Amino acid sequence: MTSIRINDINLAYTDVGAGPPIVLIHGYPFNRSLWTEQTEALNSKYRVVAPDLRGFGESDSSEGTATMARMAEDVAALMDALAIERAVIGGLSMGGYVALAFARMFPARVKALVLADTRAQADSEEGKQTRHQQAEKALSEGMAGIADAMLPKLLTPDTVSKRPELVKRVRDMMLKTKPEGAAAALLGMAERDDQTEFISSIRVPALILVGREDAITPVADSEKMQSRIEGSRLVVIENAGHVSNLEQTEQFNDALLGFLSTV
Ligand code: MLT
Numbered sequence: 001m002t003s004i005r006i007n008d009i010n011l012a013y014t015d016v017g018a019g020p021p022i023v024l025i026h027g028y029p030f031n032r033s034l035w036t037e038q039t040e041a042l043n044s045k046y047r048v049v050a051p052d053l054r055g056f057g058e059s060d061s062s063e064g065t066a067t068m069a070r071m072a073e074d075v076a077a078l079m080d081a082l083a084i085e086r087a088v089i090g091g092l093s094m095g096g097y098v099a100l101a102f103a104r105m106f107p108a109r110v111k112a113l114v115l116a117d118t119r120a121q122a123d124s125e126e127g128k129q130t131r132h133q134q135a136e137k138a139l140s141e142g143m144a145g146i147a148d149a150m151l152p153k154l155l156t157p158d159t160v161s162k163r164p165e166l167v168k169r170v171r172d173m174m175l176k177t178k179p180e181g182a183a184a185a186l187l188g189m190a191e192r193d194d195q196t197e198f199i200s201s202i203r204v205p206a207l208i209l210v211g212r213e214d215a216i217t218p219v220a221d222s223e224k225m226q227s228r229i230e231g232s233r234l235v236v237i238e239n240a241g242h243v244s245n246l247e248q249t250e251q252f253n254d255a256l257l258g259f260l261s262t263v
Pocket of ligand 1: 026028095
């Protein structure tokens with residue numbers, strides 16, 4: 001494992017390939033192995049950096065709330081340590097929330113954005129309450145209940161019934177997540193800023209990807225982002241739900257590689 005002392009924690013990360021850098025930020029409650037297939041597809045032409053966000057994978061957890069801004073600062077500090085001034089910043093779902101926070105905080109460090117299965121809006125009041133309940137549940141009961149409840153929302157019914165290996169992979173990723181890391185991120189997502197106004201000011205190329213059957217961040221959320229981010233491109237991934245990069249790797253990678261060749 002490669003890790004580095006960043007801010008107050010040890011942060012684990014992957015850094016492979018050579019060429020223009022792209023940073024890939026995983027969603028909740030996953031880890032950097034979410035990006036294995038993208039890392040493999042990109043690293044012959046690009047330098048791919050994928051951190052385990054604080055509290056996830058092999059990175060340390062921190063006390064309290066892991067805000068999106070804090071995670072964005074971790075990404076910036078990792079880029080500093082790796083001598084990467086500017087990169088394509090990509091994120092899936094919570095990774096997209098972090099990518100948007102990063103773009104707002106460090107605009108000069110963003111060459112282009114990849115926003116996968118994510119949204120610009122903040123949580124509703126009800127959504128925030130649910131996050132708090134989930135955080136308590138994670139801490140008191142562990143990740144199994146959360147994983148079982150999330151699975152049918154993450155994958156299409158077709159994937160759930162026909163691709164047991166993928167179902168197991170996604171479930172195992174969630175089960176490996178430390179409850180305190182999950183809880184900290186849930187509280188962080190609950191208090192994240194609404195980026196709806198901010199995204200209208202984005203002036204770098206942006207690729208928006210979403211699974212046609214995404215039940216967590218539906219296509220409509222991506223359409224809203226696309227209508228606000230000038231010149232952005234939206235690709236809807238067919239036969240995919242929320243983890244569209246895993247469910248339809250080829251479609252996802254083709255869109256990503258096509259986009260990267262233009263930026
Ligand atoms: C994720 O996949 O990162 C989360 O489902 C996002 C969310 O809960 O808003």
